[in-house]
Amino acid sequence: MQTLDFDVLIVGAGLSGISAAYYVQTRCPNKRYAILEGRTAIGGTWDLFRYPGIRSDSDMYTLGYAFRPWHSSKAIADGASILHYIRETAQIYGIDQQIRFGQMVRRVSWSSEQALWTVEVERLAEGDWVQYRCNFLYMCGGYYDYSQGYTPEWPSLSQFQGRVVHPQAWPQQLDYRDQRVVVIGSGATAITLVPAMAKQAAHVTMLQRSPSYVVAQPAHDQSAERIRRWLPATLAFxxxxxxxxxxxxxxxxxMRGLPSVAKRALIKMAQQELGESYNAKLHFTPKYNPWDQRLCLVPDGDFFKALKAGHASVVTDQIEHFTPTGIQLKSGQTLSADLIVTATGLNLRLLSGIEVLVDGRKVELGTTLNYKGMMLSDVPNLALAFGYTNASWTLKCELTSMYVCRLLKYMDRHGYAYCVPKNFNPAMASEPALNFTSSYVQRVISHLPRQGRNRPWKLYQNYLLDLLMLRLGRLDDGNMEFLRPWPRQHQVE
Structure with missing residues (x-):
């Protein structure tokens, strides 16, 4: 088997992978790196998802890169614009030349004796395997299963004689003009699909088991435009x-401090968007508090406008069973459909499902602690890009990349071969690293890394606190163990 050696390997060529590559090549220019991408194109999420209306769920001034400002007037951008931005960034900085496509990482094994990761990769196009070795491994493959989305087990679904589509596997050129569409779900994907499909469909019904918080926001930031007119471009950004x-x-x-006040305000905002004749309390009053799950962002209120115009509707009910022509609800109501879209969520899959071994021991993620939101306890020289749940993904990923570069340079200066986060307080209480009540999180919560009650093991989901810790905090903080290469005579023995 062919073996290729690098200093740093980045897994994933999406939004965070391109960012990681930029920081490695600019801040650690002495490091040889490569990006391994399982798919055949740059873009990750923004290349995979092709459903109608796909867009950012946070502003592009923070979802975009700090090193390459987003200058478009669209604060909430469509998926095609974001994909173009990522690919153009990779081209401008020569990062696209470092990507190896169709390289599916299956297993990674760390050797403390060699201070190396061995990365076993299946080359999909060639139908063979190749082996990489590196000193530092940076996982930027996101957090969900790219192969398939989540669909509940509905035994009667096979009775439906129309077409059933999951947004993660959207068919090219799917024609739904003048068709009756039922979108099952109430999350960001469903909220995005409804107004986009309502432009061509005969009618779109969003069937939700329980409501979500939906917030309207201008797609174009007028105040940002004024700031650009008043200030030089760099300062304005x-x-x-x-x-x-x-x-x-x-x-x-x-919202977290005053949940009842925030809840009333969000429901009132939805009511104002829809008008007094609409029952917003029924369809837009979740059972949970704001930010127990992400808020659904609606640019220019397009979702509310589709409801007001009568092109779309919301039904809050539960599925009794499917029929040849639609869905029978538990309330007795029947929804007729030509097309059913199961916007029922994702399968969360941290580290892309890659098997991780450290000195021959398989790492069970559910037994590890999350160190500074970017490394795992007792796992050497491995970082993972995982963004914020309450803010733009890129904000945390860029901080992580900067921290990785600090680590690499620190180890080079002091002659260390590797570093390992260590919890020296076994009595410290722990809890799930993700405190979301979203079903896609709860389905796999026991298999995810945990967080501690104290720094640096606690995740604050706060950019300012992370900025202080990751940009300015000490690297040798008493929880990170730095080790030099093993003596050569020991290696021989």
Whole structure:
């Protein structure tokens, strides 16, 4: 088997993988790196998802890269624009030349004796395997299963004689003009699909078991446009970006601190968008508090506009069974459909399902602690890009990339071969690293890394706190163990 050696291997060529590559090649130019991408194109999520209306669920001033400002007037951008931005960034900085496509990582094995990761890769096009070795492994493959989305087990679904589609596997050129469409789900994907499909469908019904919080926001940020007119381009970008960061932190803390007040305000906003004749309390009053799950963002209120115009409707009920022509609900109501879209969520799959071994021992993620939101206890020289759940994904991923570069340079200066996060307080209480009540999280919560009650094992989901810890905090913080190469005579023995 062919073996290829690098200093750093990045797994994934999506939004976070391209960012990781930029920081490695600019801040650690002495490191040889490559990106391994299982698919055949750059873009990750933004290349995979092709359903109608796909867009960002946070502003592009923070979802975009700090090193390459987003200058479009669209704060909430469509998927095609985001994909173009990612690919153009990779081309501008020569990152696209470092990507190896069709390389599906199956297993990674760490050897403390050699201070190396061995990465076993299946080359899909060639139908063979290749082996890579590296000192540092940076996982940027996202957090869900790319092969398939989640669909509940409905035994009677086979009775439906129309077409059934999951948004993660959207067929090319699917024609739904003048058809009756039922979208099952109430999350961000369903909220996005409904107004987009309502432009061509005869009618779109969103069937939800329970409501979500839906918030309207202008797609174009007029105040950002004014700031650009008043200030030089670089300064304007930083002002706009920091304003967005501070606003998101402020509103998140406000909603978490005063959940009942926030809940009433969000329902009232939905009512105002729909008008007094609409029963917003029935369809937009979740059972959970704001930010127990992500809020659903609606640019320019397009979802509410589709409801008001009568092109779409919301039904809050449960499925009794499917029929040849639609869905029978438990209330007795029947929904007729030509097309059913199961916007029922994702299968969460951390580390892309790759098997991880450390000195021959298989790592069970559910037994590890999350160190600074980016490394795992007792796993050497491995970082993973995992963004915020309450803010833009890229904000945390860029901080992680900067921290990885700090680690690499620190180890080089001091002659260390590797570093390992260590929990020296076994009595420290732990809890799930993700405190979301979303079903896609709860289905796999026992298999995910946990977090501690104290720094650096606790995740605060706060950019300002992470900025201080990851950009300015000590690397030798008493929880990170740094080790030099084993003596050569020991290796021989």
């Amino acid at each position: 930083h002002v706009i970006r920091w304003r967005a960061i501070i606003q998101s932190i402020f509103y998140y803390l406000l």
